Amino acid sequence: MVKMLKKGLSGVLSDKEINEVYSAFDIIGDIVIIKIPETMKDKKELIGESIISNVKPVRTVLMQSSPVQGDFRVRGVEYIAGENKTTTIYKEHNCKFKVDVSKVYFSPRLSTERDRIANLVNDDEVIVNMFAGIGTFSVVIAKKHRCKIYNIDINPDAYYLCNENIKLNKINECIIPILGDAKEVIEKKLKNKADRVLMPLPEKAAEYLEHAIMSTKNRGIIHYFTHVHSNSKKESMKICADELVNNMSVKYELLASRVVRAVGPRFYQVVADVRVFKN
Numbered sequence: 426m427v428k429m430l431k432k433g434l435s436g437v438l439s440d441k442e443i444n445e446v447y448s449a450f451d452i453i454g455d456i457v458i459i460k461i462p463e464t465m466k467d468k469k470e471l472i473g474e475s476i477i478s479n480v481k482p483v484r485t486v487l488m489q490s491s492p493v494q495g496d497f498r499v500r501g502v503e504y505i506a507g508e509n510k511t512t513t514i515y516k517e518h519n520c521k522f523k524v525d526v527s528k529v530y531f532s533p534r535l536s537t538e539r540d541r542i543a544n545l546v547n548d549d550e551v552i553v554n555m556f557a558g559i560g561t562f563s564v565v566i567a568k569k570h571r572c573k574i575y576n577i578d579i580n581p582d583a584y585y586l587c588n589e590n591i592k593l594n595k596i597n598e599c600i601i602p603i604l605g606d607a608k609e610v611i612e613k614k615l616k617n618k619a620d621r622v623l624m625p626l627p628e629k630a631a632e633y634l635e636h637a638i639m640s641t642k643n644r645g646i647i648h649y650f651t652h653v654h655s656n657s658k659k660e661s662m663k664i665c666a667d668e669l670v671n672n673m674s675v676k677y678e679l680l681a682s683r684v685v686r687a688v689g690p691r692f693y694q695v696v697a698d699v700r701v702f703k704n
């Protein structure tokens with residue numbers, strides 16, 4: 426698909442321009458979202474048409490018009506070619522996801538991380554996914570394991586799509602979608618409940634850590650995602666570990682940490698897996 430996309434642009438852009446566009450696109454189901462630099466904006470329709478004619482599975486091309494922003498972490502998109510729509514079905518790890526890219530957060534770039542966490546889960550675990558979106562991590566886990574997952578999100582569109590994705594993947598009994606603020610939900614009904622807590626919102630990691638701990642049982646595990654400015658991947662994991670030392674209010678053991686992806690120049694998303702001791 427990536428090769429087709431490159432080939433499709435070769436009649437419209439120079440090699441240098443192709444490389445710029447090529448390093449900044451997402452394929453989500455049959456929708457392509459591309460970032461077009463200011464200098465190429467006058468060619469956006471040509472770029473869009475060329476992708477539609479050359480990359481067969483793609484039906485819609487959208488241009489990213491703003492970075493991921495706001496509490497709901499949604500990026501702005503502008504239609505440029507093909508069918509004018511923002512909803513698609515995305516498939517990974519034997520799961521299907523209905524996604525509206527204009528209303529909810531979604532990133533195909535977290536696919537490996539979703540699979541990694543699903544492979545750590547044991548049957549019969551109780552899991553609290555604090556920033557669960559349309560249920561991406563939760564569905565991948567529930568497809569592999571018999572468990573109970575509280576899927577919290579504050580965005581009503583994400584809550585709606587999570588319900589749709591539960592039906593689509595026929596896993597009704599495993600996932601409990603909850604619309605609301607993770608802190609409030611945990612305080613009201615999820616204290617000391619979880620064998621595992623997921624925190625896939627790096628921007629609020631430190632601010633919500635106390636509530637992740639509150640929700641975890643003794644010896645439960647927290648997957649703490651954070652963003653780190655650093656000169657190297659190795660150093661970014663050390664900085665993440667230091668962040669935990671400064672913010673953890675209970676005894677803990679750092680089980681593992683890894684760089685999930687680079688999110689900018691010398692800027693990384695890092696995850697730490699932490700076992701919490703409450704006694």
Ligand SMILES: C[S@@+](CC[C@H](N)C(=O)[O-])C[C@H]1O[C@@H](n2cnc3c(N)ncnc32)[C@H](O)[C@@H]1O
Binds near residue numbers: 535555556580626
């Ligand atoms: C970066 S997205 C991750 C979504 C999902 N886990 C995924 O990987 O596709 C973070 C999500 O947290 C939600 N969110 C933001 N603040 C929240 C809060 N206080 N409580 C619950 N959810 C929140 C947003 O609506 C968004 O869907």
